[in-house]
Amino acid sequence: MSFFQNSIDSLFEENVPSPLYLLPAELRNMICHEAIFEGAKNITISISETGKITLPTLMAVSKQIHSETYGYIVAALREPATIFEAKVRNYDTKPLLATIKRISQQTGIAQSELVARTQVRFVGAVDMGNLLVWIQGTIANPTATPIFPFEKMDTPSFSGESVFEGRLSLKSHIISYREFEQRKELQAWNRSAREFLTNLEEADLGVLGRPKGEHWRFESDAAVQVAVFNTFAQWHDIFLRKKTIQARVLGQRERKRVEDEHVYVASAMWQFGERLQMMAQRWTTQ
Template sequence: MFFFQNSIDSLFEENVPSPLYLLPAEIRNMICHEVIFDGTKTLTISLSETGKIILPPLMAVSKQIHSETYGYIVAALRDPATIFEAKVRNYDAKPLLATIKRISQQTGIAQSELVARTQVGFVGTVDMGNLLVWIQGTIANATAHPIFPFEKMDLPSFSGESVFEGRLSLKSHLISYKEFEQRRELCAWTASAREFLTTLEEANLGVLGRPKGEDWRIESNAAIQAAVFNTFAEWHDIFLQKKTIQARVLGQRERKRVEDEHVYVASAMWQFGESLRTVAQRWTQ
């Protein structure tokens, strides 16, 4: 049974005939196609933050209409041009991953194809537990824990960076930290991390604020690690919301300040990574 075949059954206690059935079948088909595809040749299917497929309103008119229009949706799913727009709340990808897996199993469409056709928008706040599970999962098995397409960074010199990919990604720094830990070089990692956090704190940034984790100055490796990783995650999340931030700021000067602060943090993150790479180069000499 398909994933949404009975998704609206509970809405109807009786199968009440719809006025649409007073029209000839050909006209009903034209109406159904026009409403579902909204005048376009391709279909966009929305997925909620709980992984629920948001069906076109027409499908909720009656069970009979649902049954007739169901075929359009199933056919559209198999069309490579059909795309998905999904919401991920608090970086919890499990509902979306479960839905993609279920669609793949029930339609025969490769999961990798469905992932490539799914555009993600992030909502809510940064939940480091969820984010770390996602990133560590994709490090271990990128097929089972894929990174979906979403808006990437467009800053000068840092285009395409994200929390998952690139030189400024949390993922790359998690891998780097693990390597330093395995080589018992955490003192070098911590020294560079402390310098990075101090740089951001002294800059008194308005957008990012102070480095995340106020106890990082107690010289605890665990506290410094948490402050770095939380700062990376928070800044990337703020960047995804930058259009909202800029919309609240009035005037070109204020918008320029916001952009300058993003560039400043990106440069500090890049320099932090470069200092770690310099240390790592010694291991191969």
């Protein structure tokens, strides 16, 4: 079944002729093209968080029109300038990946090209299970589990960072953690992690994403590890959506305080990564 197939097709099983078919074919084609492209050469196709594609309403008029306009959409998909705008809920990328795969199979367009033309917007909450599956998947096979384009960080000195890319990313710290684990150096990793969490607690930050708890030296290693990864994930998610800055009207002084706290967290994350990197460099020089 085509990925454009719509459940509304069942309404047209009798194939009732549309008044549109009273027009000459050339004029009908012009109307179809204008309705789909809205005067533009290329189109933007939306994909919901469930993987459903939003198509021009004209395609739902009848099965016959659906069939005729299908060719316009497929032609548009093959245009490099045509883009997708997709939502990913709770960092669950499975619906989007399944839709991209179907489009690739039915149009012959390479999945990598479709991924590059898909702009993602995250909705919902941070589901660490989904996020870890995504990150671990892209570490193991970036082609099968790709990172889609999305808005990057614009914090001073940390531009372009994200939860997936850069020195402040959760991905880089998962890779670092694995290296320490393989070398049986987790004691050193946990020691640095406790210092990182303690520094955030002592700063008494108001931004979300800070760890919960006060005496990290008494917590288990597992609790420390979970807190570090959660802190990185939550902070990136909050900054990406700018909830604490844009979701409510803040005065200039309050907005400056929130922005300063974001920079403070970013600096603490960067320093944590620097300490880990310095320890890892000693392994290569010994």
